[in-house]
Amino acid sequence: xxxxxxxxxxxxxxxxxxxxxxxxxxxxxxxxxxxxxxxxxxxxxxxxxxxxxxxxxxxxxxxxxxxxxxxxxxxxxxxxxxxxxxxxxxxxxxxxxxxxxxxxxxxxxxxxxxxxxxxxxxxxxxxxxxxxxxxxxxxxxxxxxxxxxxxxxxxxxxxxxxxxxxxxxxxxxxxxxxxxxxxxxxxxxxxxxxxxxxxxxxxx
Numbered sequence: 001x002x003x004x005x006x007x008x009x010x011x012x013x014x015x016x017x018x019x020x021x022x023x024x025x026x027x028x029x030x031x032x033x034x035x036x037x038x039x040x041x042x043x044x045x046x047x048x049x050x051x052x053x054x055x056x057x058x059x060x061x062x063x064x065x066x067x068x069x070x071x072x073x074x075x076x077x078x079x080x081x082x083x084x085x086x087x088x089x090x091x092x093x094x095x096x097x098x099x100x101x102x103x104x105x106x107x108x109x110x111x112x113x114x115x116x117x118x119x120x121x122x123x124x125x126x127x128x129x130x131x132x133x134x135x136x137x138x139x140x141x142x143x144x145x146x147x148x149x150x151x152x153x154x155x156x157x158x159x160x161x162x163x164x165x166x167x168x169x170x171x172x173x174x175x176x177x178x179x180x181x182x183x184x185x186x187x188x189x190x191x192x193x194x195x196x197x198x199x200x201x202x203x204x
Contacts, residue, residue: 008062008144009117011085015053038110040085040119049079049152058148065136066145072131073151081105081150082135083121090141091118098122099135126151 012031031041057069068082082102089109098104102122109118120137132149139145180188 008060009085009087009146011058011083011119011146011148013056013083013148013150038116040108040110040117042106042119042121044081044105044121046079046152048155053150053152056148056150058146060144060146062144063142064139066139066147068135068137068147068149070132070134071149071151073126073129075151075153076127076129077154078126078129079123079152079154080126080132081121081123081152082137082147083119083150084137084145084147085117085119086137086139086145087117087143088141089113089116089118090139090143091120092138092140099137102135 010033014029029043031039033039055071055074057071059067059069061067066084066086068084071080073080082099089112091107091109093108095107098107098120099122102124105121105123107118107120110116118139122135126132132151135149137145137147
């Protein structure tokens with residue numbers, strides 16, 4: 001999303017973690033700008049994500065090749081999303097391939113003529129955590145642009161036993177333990193649904 005302000009385009013990215021059956025999670029949202037501008041906006045629905053954007057990198061510039069910056073992901077199987085907003089309408093609408101080697105999300109403009117804004121977005125799945133290269137979008141004329149690269153963590157549950165968060169716990173007598181479900185960075189996962197099986201070891 002962006003607007004054709006006097007200093008070039010504005011790029012905003014917002015997200016919400018929607019629970020199963022959350023009708024409001026995919027509703028209509030209104031955003032306001034300080035002046036009357038044209039906008040190009042779109043909404044993505046991602047499943048299998050933890051709701052954590054682990055890291056992000058942004059860039060600005062001017063030219064015909066807006067560049068989504070390099071980023072190092074922190075978790076395996078992350079979804080790498082690259083988003084670009086540019087001034088004016090100098091962009092090819094809905095090409096067969098937005099960026100080679102990436103999956104299309106969108107490429108369009110708010111309209112045609114003066115005061116318009118354009119944008120594009122692509123994604124790729126990264127099996128192993130690590131660095132990601134820069135990726136260039138394409139404009140048909142030199143324009144001011146903004147771009148961002150996001151790494152979205154997959155939904156992976158981890159179990160923590162007791163307050164110390166250990167995966168195993170030794171009990172020498174009858175004790176009360178607490179089992180919690182956390183994500184990769186240790187934050188509680190409140191929407192877990194499944195079965196927990198407990199077993200003994202060493203014949204005890």
